[in-house]
Amino acid sequence: xxxxxxxxxxxxxxxxxxxxxxxxxxxxxxxxxxxxxxxxxxxxxxxxxxxxxxxxxxxxxxxxxxxxxxxxxxxxxxxxxxxxxxxxxxxxxxxxxxxxxxxxxxxxxxxxxxxxxxxxxxxxxxxxxxxxxxxxxxxxxxxxxxxxxxxxxxxxxxxxxxxxxxxxxxxxxxxxxxxxxxxxxxxxxxxxxxxxxxxxxxxxxxxxxxxxxxxxxxxxxxxxxxxxxxxxxxxxxxxxxxxxxxxxxxxxxxxxxxxxxxxxxxxxxxxxxxxxxxxxxxxxxxxxxxxxxxxxxxxxxxxxxxxxxxxxxxxxxxxxxxxxxxxxxxxxxxxxxxxxxxxxxxxxxxxxxxxxxxxxxxxxxxxxxxxxxxxxxxxxxxxxxxxxxxxxxxxxxxxxxxxxxxxxxxxxxxxxxxxxxxxxxxxxxxxxx
Numbered sequence: 001x002x003x004x005x006x007x008x009x010x011x012x013x014x015x016x017x018x019x020x021x022x023x024x025x026x027x028x029x030x031x032x033x034x035x036x037x038x039x040x041x042x043x044x045x046x047x048x049x050x051x052x053x054x055x056x057x058x059x060x061x062x063x064x065x066x067x068x069x070x071x072x073x074x075x076x077x078x079x080x081x082x083x084x085x086x087x088x089x090x091x092x093x094x095x096x097x098x099x100x101x102x103x104x105x106x107x108x109x110x111x112x113x114x115x116x117x118x119x120x121x122x123x124x125x126x127x128x129x130x131x132x133x134x135x136x137x138x139x140x141x142x143x144x145x146x147x148x149x150x151x152x153x154x155x156x157x158x159x160x161x162x163x164x165x166x167x168x169x170x171x172x173x174x175x176x177x178x179x180x181x182x183x184x185x186x187x188x189x190x191x192x193x194x195x196x197x198x199x200x201x202x203x204x205x206x207x208x209x210x211x212x213x214x215x216x217x218x219x220x221x222x223x224x225x226x227x228x229x230x231x232x233x234x235x236x237x238x239x240x241x242x243x244x245x246x247x248x249x250x251x252x253x254x255x256x257x258x259x260x261x262x263x264x265x266x267x268x269x270x271x272x273x274x275x276x277x278x279x280x281x282x283x284x285x286x287x288x289x290x291x292x293x294x295x296x297x298x299x300x301x302x303x304x305x306x307x308x309x310x311x312x313x314x315x316x317x318x319x320x321x322x323x324x325x326x327x328x329x330x331x332x333x334x335x336x337x338x339x340x341x342x343x344x345x346x347x348x349x350x351x352x353x354x355x356x357x358x359x360x361x362x363x364x365x366x367x368x369x370x371x372x373x374x375x376x377x378x379x380x381x382x383x384x385x386x387x388x389x390x391x392x393x394x395x396x397x398x399x400x401x402x403x404x405x406x407x408x409x410x411x412x413x414x415x416x417x418x419x420x421x422x423x424x425x426x427x428x429x430x431x432x433x
Contacts, residue, residue, distance in 0.1 A: 047100030056104075058379075059128055060149050063119040066141040069406035073183040073201075075138045076399035082134040084304045084395065086127060088227035105226035106131070107379045108402040111150060112210030112219040118150070119404070122379060139404060151377040154218070158315065159369045166326045166353075167220075167313035167372045168346040169382065169389060170333055176392040177239035178293075178342035179300040181335070183400045203405050206332045213325060217316035221329060223402055224379055225306040228392060232307065235392050239301035243294050247286060289340055296341055303394040309381050310344060310391060310401075313372065336400065344391065350382075 083106070091101040107122040121144075123131050132144050159165055172178070186202055206221065213219055230236065286294065312329025316322075330346055337343035352369045354361045375382070382389025393401070 044096075044100070044102075047097070048102050049100075051100030051102070055101075057125040058122055059125045059146055060120055060122045061128070061132075061144040062147045063121060063135075063404070064143045064145065065119075065139075065404045065406070067406070069139070069404050071139070073399055073403055076403040077395045079134055079138050080306075080395040080398050081304055082137075083131055084227045084306065086130045086134060088229060090229060090231060103226050103232070105224055105379070105381075108223040108225065108398075110206060110210070110221040110402065112213055112217075113150060114215050114217060115211055115213050117207050117210040120147075120150075142404065149377075151220075154315075156377075158373050159366065162317055163315060164318050164321050165313055165315035165369055165373060166323075167311065167315075167350075167369075167376075168329070168352065169350040169372075170310040170312070170329075170344040170391070171347040171389070172391050173343045173345055174341075175238065175242065176342070177235050177242060177297055177301060179296050179394070180342050180344060180397055180400075181338045182396050183403075184396075185338075201403075201405055202332075202335045202400065203403065205335065206328070207405060209328045209332070213316075214320060216320040217314075217322070217325070219325070219328060220311075220313040220315070220376060221332070222309075222311045222313075222376060222379075223393075223398070224309040224311075224381060225393070225398065226308075228305050228307045233305070233392060235305060236301045239297050243297055246290055246294050246297075293340060300394050300397075303396060305392050305394040306398060307390050308393045308398070309389065311372070311376055313376055315373075347389070349389075 087104055087106065090103055091099070095101040104124050104127070106124070106127075107120075109120040109122065111118045111120060121131070135142055135144075155163055172180075183202070210219055228235070310333075312333075314325050314328065316325075333344045337345075348355070350368065350372060352365060352372060354364045354368070374380075
């Protein structure tokens with residue numbers, strides 16, 4: 001056995017030496033590749049910051065709902081479809097690299113301030129009337145009030161000696177073309193059963209948890225969303241490739257180049273297609289579960305989608321900070337888990353807890369908390385020159401995570417609602433020119 005190992009080693013040694021020599025000759029190409037990616041990312045970040053400072057102004061709007069909301073969640077999906085079109089204005093090459101223009105984003109936020117739930121949307125000021133119109137066209141009784149940013153009402157140096165926080169970003173467990181569990185899976189939608197539908201709304205648990213925290217505590221849930229088109233995200237192409245793989249369809253044939261054709265002639269391969277063993281199409285052999293997965297992916301990629309960053313932060317003064325409240329965010333997201341499809345779980349790279357090895361543990365935990373806090377209050381996407389940290393959510397998934405609940409969903413005294421409906425102005429009212 002020992003002689004065999006020695007002979008094998010001497011047999012592969014020349015190949016190892018050859019490979020090492022090749023690596024020593026071209027290692028600098030890898031350095032150039034990663035350096036150019038980092039420089040490209042840094043340049044765009046610099047230009048985007050300049051453009052944002054000169055051209056952008058954001059506004060935070062608090063959303064107030066009436067006591068009764070009888071419309072189905074499909075209505076919220078329609079609202080996000082309109083917002084997608086209003087926000088989608090991709091820059092051309094000149095605008096992107098010379099001016100620094102980028103696609104605008106908006107932030108959907110569900111917040112509990114010492115036990116009082118609030119719904120907010122943070123948008124570019126220039127889009128205020130457009131987005132208000134998109135919402136009021138479907139929810140006429142919903143009102144928007146411009147308010148001060150609640151994240152500025154606490155010390156800005158968190159974590160510190162008096163305040164602590166815990167939080168994370170959420171990332172999918174599979175490719176994000178696999179959908180999470182959406183509202184139509186929680187109940188059977190019926191036009192004559194609106195009240196029954198609302199009693200099974202998944203957002204109930206989050207609102208109820210928001211009312212349970214006490215004085216000196218806050219709970220923040222944020223979805224940062226940006227319209228994703230075909231040029232920004234190839235989710236339709238990726239989804240079709242996965243569907244073809246799951247349904248055992250042949251991939252799209254690519255035309256062979258001149259060298260490949262020469263090899264085929266030399267080897268005698270003249271491109272004869274193999275005849276299928278079965279006359280039935282491969283889709284007929286899928287199991288019930290496989291058909292469900294294929295159908296779910298096709299349904300997701302058929303709708304408009306947003307590039308999203310989903311965050312949860314629990315913070316409070318150290319004398320009232322309760323570790324058990326860390327579970328509120330992950331527990332809410334667990335409602336949308338489907339084992340055979342997808343799930344949004346805490347992203348290990350952002351959880352404000354350091355796993356072994358515990359090297360400089362306190363400092364690393366502090367930096368994670370600080371980074372998460374700053375990115376939340378600035379409404380920034382995760383920072384990485386190589387991408388990552390975001391999840392694709394279509395309009396149906398986004399409407400599932402964020403929508404307007406009626407009183408039947410969350411009958412809590414702390415949740416302020418509009419008790420008086422505003423009547424529209426009479427058509428005979430004179431208007432100034």
